[in-house]
Amino acid sequence: MNVFTIFTDRVKEAIGKCALTARDGSELDLSRVIVEPPRDAAHGDLATNAAMVLSKQIGMKPRDVAEKIAAQLIEDKDIDRVDVAGPGFINMALSDDFWRGLVVSIVKAGKDFGRCNLGGGDKINVEYVSANPTGPMHVGHTRGAVLGDCVANLLDFAGYDVCREYYINDAGAQVDVLARSAFLRYCEALGDDIGTIPDGLYPGDYLVPVGEALAKEHGDKLKKASEEEWLPLVRAFAVDAMMEMIRGDLAALNVEHDVFFSERSLIHGDKDRVKEAIDWLADKGQVYVGTLPPPKGQLPDDWEDREQTLFRSTAFGDDIDRPLKKSDGSNTYFANDIAYHFDKFKRGYSKQVDILGADHGGYVKRLKSAVAAITEGKGGLEVKICQLVNLMRNGEQLKMSKRAGNFITLRDVVEEVGVDAVRFMMMYRKSEVTIDFDFAKVTEQSKDNPVFYVQYAHARTASIFRQAASEVPHLAVGIEDLVNADLSGINDELELALIRKLSEYPRIVEGAAETQEPHRVAFYLYDLAGYFHAVWNKGKEMPQLRFINVKDEKMTLARLALVQAAANVISSGLGLLGVSAPEEMR
RNA sequence: GGCCCCUUAGCUCAGUUGGAUAGAGCAGCUGACUUCUAAUCAGCAGGUCGCAGGUUCGAAUCCUGCAGGGGUCGCCA
Numbered sequence: 001m002n003v004f005t006i007f008t009d010r011v012k013e014a015i016g017k018c019a020l021t022a023r024d025g026s027e028l029d030l031s032r033v034i035v036e037p038p039r040d041a042a043h044g045d046l047a048t049n050a051a052m053v054l055s056k057q058i059g060m061k062p063r064d065v066a067e068k069i070a071a072q073l074i075e076d077k078d079i080d081r082v083d084v085a086g087p088g089f090i091n092m093a094l095s096d097d098f099w100r101g102l103v104v105s106i107v108k109a110g111k112d113f114g115r116c117n118l119g120g121g122d123k124i125n126v127e128y129v130s131a132n133p134t135g136p137m138h139v140g141h142t143r144g145a146v147l148g149d150c151v152a153n154l155l156d157f158a159g160y161d162v163c164r165e166y167y168i169n170d171a172g173a174q175v176d177v178l179a180r181s182a183f184l185r186y187c188e189a190l191g192d193d194i195g196t197i198p199d200g201l202y203p204g205d206y207l208v209p210v211g212e213a214l215a216k217e218h219g220d221k222l223k224k225a226s227e228e229e230w231l232p233l234v235r236a237f238a239v240d241a242m243m244e245m246i247r248g249d250l251a252a253l254n255v256e257h258d259v260f261f262s263e264r265s266l267i268h269g270d271k272d273r274v275k276e277a278i279d280w281l282a283d284k285g286q287v288y289v290g291t292l293p294p295p296k297g298q299l300p301d302d303w304e305d306r307e308q309t310l311f312r313s314t315a316f317g318d319d320i321d322r323p324l325k326k327s328d329g330s331n332t333y334f335a336n337d338i339a340y341h342f343d344k345f346k347r348g349y350s351k352q353v354d355i356l357g358a359d360h361g362g363y364v365k366r367l368k369s370a371v372a373a374i375t376e377g378k379g380g381l382e383v384k385i386c387q388l389v390n391l392m393r394n395g396e397q398l399k400m401s402k403r404a405g406n407f408i409t410l411r412d413v414v415e416e417v418g419v420d421a422v423r424f425m426m427m428y429r430k431s432e433v434t435i436d437f438d439f440a441k442v443t444e445q446s447k448d449n450p451v452f453y454v455q456y457a458h459a460r461t462a463s464i465f466r467q468a469a470s471e472v473p474h475l476a477v478g479i480e481d482l483v484n485a486d487l488s489g490i491n492d493e494l495e496l497a498l499i500r501k502l503s504e505y506p507r508i509v510e511g512a513a514e515t516q517e518p519h520r521v522a523f524y525l526y527d528l529a530g531y532f533h534a535v536w537n538k539g540k541e542m543p544q545l546r547f548i549n550v551k552d553e554k555m556t557l558a559r560l561a562l563v564q565a566a567a568n569v570i571s572s573g574l575g576l577l578g579v580s581a582p583e584e585m586r
Numbered sequence: 587g588g589c590c591c592c593u594u595a596g597c598u599c600a601g602u603u604g605g606a607u608a609g610a611g612c613a614g615c616u617g618a619c620u621u622c623u624a625a626u627c628a629g630c631a632g633g634u635c636g637c638a639g640g641u642u643c644g645a646a647u648c649c650u651g652c653a654g655g656g657g658u659c660g661c662c663a
Contacts, residue, residue, distance in 0.1 A: 039606065049605070052643075062643070086606045087643055132663065169663055263663095295659050296587040308660070319589060319659095326661040333663050361590050362658040385591075387656085429599075432591055434656075436598080449625085450611080456625050467622050504602090511602065523600060527610080530627095537627035540618075548622065585625065 001105060001113065002506035004046070007092070008035040011048050014072035023059040030054075037504060044081065044091035045500060051088040062088030099499045100487040106502060106565035107482050113568055114509045119160030125349035126152045129250065129257070130167040133242040134178045135204055137249040137410040140357065143386050143435070145410075146426040146578070148355040149255045150518035151384065153576045155353075158513035163349065164257045170239045171263040171336060177201060178242070179235035183222070185211025186234070190220055210241045249410045254419055254578050266339045267331070274331050277339040277374065278309075278324060286312045286373055292320065311338070316369030334363075338370045341381070345371070350379045353516060358387045384516055386431040392438040417442045420579045424451035427522045427577050450526050454570065455582055457529035460536060461567035462583040464547050468560060475553050482561040489555050490562060492545055494538050498531045498566065505569050509576070518577060525573045532566050 012030050022028050033054070038047040051066035058065060066084040073092060074082045081093040106113050128148020131141045148164070156162045169175070181202040188194045189211040197203040214222065214237060222230040243260070250256070266273045281287050290310055294303050310321040311334075324335040344352055352371065356363065364383045371381040391398040391408055398408065414422055421442050428450055429435050442449060468477060490496070504524070512520040539546035547559040571581035 036602065036605090039602090039608090043606075047605085052605080055643085089606065130663090172663060174663065292660060303660085306660080310660095323660055328661075330661090332661070337663095358591080358657055360658085360663080363663095364590075385657095387591075433599085434592085452625055453611095456623090460623080460626090464622060471622090507602075515603075519600090520602080523610090524602095527600095530610085533626055534628085536622075537618085537624090540621070540624095540627080546622065585623075 001109060002116065002510070003102070003503045004035050004037075004507050007046055008033065008048075010076060011035055011050055011069070011073065011090075014069055014076075015050060015054070017072050018068045020054070020058050020065065020068065022057045028054060028057055037500075038089070038091060041497070041500075043085065043089070044083065044093040046092040046094065048090045048092075049088075051084075051090060055088065066090050096491060096496065097488075099496055099503070100490055102503055103487060103490075103499055103562050103565045104483055104485075106568055107479060107561055110479070110568060111572060114506045114572055115157055115159070116506060116510050116513075117159040118510055118513055119155060119158050121159060121161055122351060123163070123348050124155055124160045124351040124353065125163045125165055125344050125347075126155065126353045126355070127165045127167055127344075128152075128355035129246075129255070130169065131246060132169050132174050133239045133246060134174050134202060135242065136206055136245055138407045139389055139391055139410060139413055139437070142253065142410050142413065142422065143389050143426050143431075144355045144357055145250060145253055145255045146423050147384065147386050147431055147518065149253075150423075150427055150521075150577055151353060151355070151516045153578065154509065154513040154516070154518055154521070157509060157576060160351075163259060165259045165261055165344075166257040167340060168239070168243065168260055168262045168264075169333075170235075171267060171331075172333060175235055175239055176231065178238050179231050182207050182210045182214065182238040182241075183230065183234050186214040186218075186222065187211070189215035190223065206245065207238070210238055213237075213241070252411060252414045252419065253422070261340070261343075263336055263340065266336055266343070273343060274336055274339040277342045278311075278335060280342075281311060281338070281373060284373070286315065287324065288312065290321070292323070311335075311366075311370065311373075313366050313369040313373075316372040318365045318369040322366045334366060334370075337367065338374060341367070341371050342374045345375050345379045350375070352379065352381045354381065354383045356383060356385055358385055361385050382516060384431055387434045389426075389435045389437050392436050392440075394440045395438065413437075420455070421449065421451050423577060424454070424522060424579050427518050428526075430517065430519050450522075451579065452585070454525045454529045454574065455580070456585055457532045458567060458570045458574070458581040459583060459585045460532070461563050461570070464563050465560070468548050468556065471548055471550055472553060472556060475556065477557065477560050479564075481557065482564050485557040485561045486554055487558045487561060490558050492535075492538070494531070494535045495545075495559075495562060498535050498562065501528050501531045502565055502569050505573070521573050521576050525570060525577075528566075528569065528573075532570075 012033060015028070015030065020028065033048065033050045035046050035048045038044060050069055051062045055062040055065050063084055066088045070082040070084055070090050073079055073090065078094055078098040079092050080095045083091045085091055126148055129141060129145045131137055137145070152162050152164045177200065181197070184194050184197065184201065185207045188208070214234065222234065278287060288310055289307055291305055291307050292310070306327065308323045309325040311324055313322050314320065322334055323332050326332055341352065354367065364385065367383060368381050371379055416439060425437060425442055426435070465477065468475065508520055508524045512518055547556070547563055549556050574581045
């Protein structure tokens with residue numbers, strides 16, 4: 001169904017028939033031969049680099065090779081015209097009938113158009129969000145959440161068996177701080193005057209109900225207990241409450257996970273999996289006790305030279321070996337993370353993707369080296385780093401401070417601008433560049449806002465069908481009717497351009513899945529919507545091009561098929577981004 | 587100082603893994619609404635792809651160096 005892969009095969013077939021041989025007598029290497037849309041539409045529908053890629057192997061000039069291949073290609077009934085151009089490009093123009101037939105295929109394929117088998121059913125694990133369970137999700141988390149969700153959607157569509165996973169960081173010092181903060185609220189709920197929240201504890205009001213719930217469940221029992229006794233209890237309770245809140249936040253963003261994995265369970269589960277992982281590495285000689293050189297440049301104030309347990313990550317491409325134990329003997333975050341990635345590998349995910357924030361950029365090398373070591377090169381990890389989001393209002397940056405408690409939450413944003421706009425805007429940018437997210441602009445339901453532009457195009461497709469139902473009510477326009485429509489009358493330039501654009505969708509999806517770059521889908525949709533709007537508007541100047549023509553039901557049905565194809569692709573693409581495809585804009 | 591990311595039109599950004607004459611949107615200018623919902627469309631104008639080398643048939647894209655911006659650098663996660 002992907003036009004470009006279909007013709008890549010046909011080009012390779014044609015090369016086979018040309019009796020071209022490599023200079024050294026070996027088989028021709030066709031791996032770099034590709035068929036793409038030419039940059040300039042005037043060059044035709046498809047272009048291949050075959051001649052340029054092969055000329056060196058064959059020992060002929062690119063243009064001469066091109067001429068030979070071209071002579072074969074012109075035999076193809078779907079190819080109308082073949083030209084050799086520039087340094088040796090072979091440009092092909094496909095027959096209008098081929099393009100018209102494609103509309104029928106898209107309508108037939110329905111929701112499956114664009115699906116591919118890149119993954120071949122392989123298991124892949126995508127870990128995203130993994131925000132600390134110490135408070136509500138803020139805007140900073142939003143981008144990673146949407147990115148991870150869209151990447152997972154893409155991989156699923158591209159034929160992977162995807163697991164969406166959230167790693168709950170419930171083992172470190174932060175959750176102890178959370179417990180103490182919740183305990184304070186518990187005392188407050190029992191009537192104590194707690195005054196201002198001390199530095200170092202979480203001040204947010206969201207812990208008030210947690211304190212109240214604790215008071216309800218335990219009365220004043222915990223106050224009489226020692227911290228050693230109440231802390232694990234309160235911690236578990238507070239973490240559960242925070243996770244429930246975070247799940248709610250994620251739900252508001254239409255983000256779902258299959259697995260919530262507890263960091264604590266690695267250590268305090270049936271066995272100590274962190275120790276297990278480290279022992280395993282030690283067995284392989286990748287763990288040792290030694291000292292690290294201090295960082296270059298400015299030396300930290302409290303630097304002391306100290307022996308520690310280190311993982312030999314430099315053996316796997318890292319710049320420096322990495323500590324596994326803190327000075328108090330507990331595990332570093334990294335040590336636990338090694339065990340976690342080991343666990344994912346043992347669960348069958350030889351392919352893993354982690355979505356991390358920009359502040360974790362320095363963590364990527366050690367993570368990759370850990371996965372390389374622990375899977376003995378059999379497991380692969382891709383790390384996507386996503387940059388910060390600058391929240392703006394009317395061109396001015398909003399300053400946030402978690403300590404002052406005035407940070408803007410994910411909920412705030414979703415409530416103000418809506419989930420569709422948030423998600424689309426987050427994906428309307430490469431993940432590695434910072435986003436200026438201006439409330440004023442995103443809220444304004446207007447031209448400055450691409451999400452409405454795309455949704456409007458979809459709404460218009462629905463509008464046409466509503467219109468058809470009222471103007472030509474007896475005309476049957478079910479999928480079977482559209483599939484059997486006679487499309488021979490569709491020959492306007494803009495209509496054919498729209499069909500060509502639709503044909504690119506599978507290729508866009510495949511590229512986006514391969515590179516884990518959902519923004520490609522967003523940009524494609526914007527582009528596609530433009531083609532659709534153009535066809536719509538042309539019907540105003542030239543009434544014979546209107547989708548609905550009461551006097552010509554054959555043409556109407558043909559155009560409805562085209563509209564249906566466009567609707568399929570737009571709603572499919574928006575679906576991958578987790579954005580709704582509305583029937584009307586209200 | 588080490589490592590990672592970014593630098594493309596006045597502004598915000600794409601650029602199909604190295605292809606042909608580098609593209610959108612916004613802002614500016616000219617036009618199209620008794621509509622298939624104009625939340626749209628047609629057109630004009632706008633460029634030393636940060637700078638300098640290198641690799642090759644061919645570079646915004648790959649390599650090296652430099653400049654500017656951001657992130658990060660043992661016991662935070």
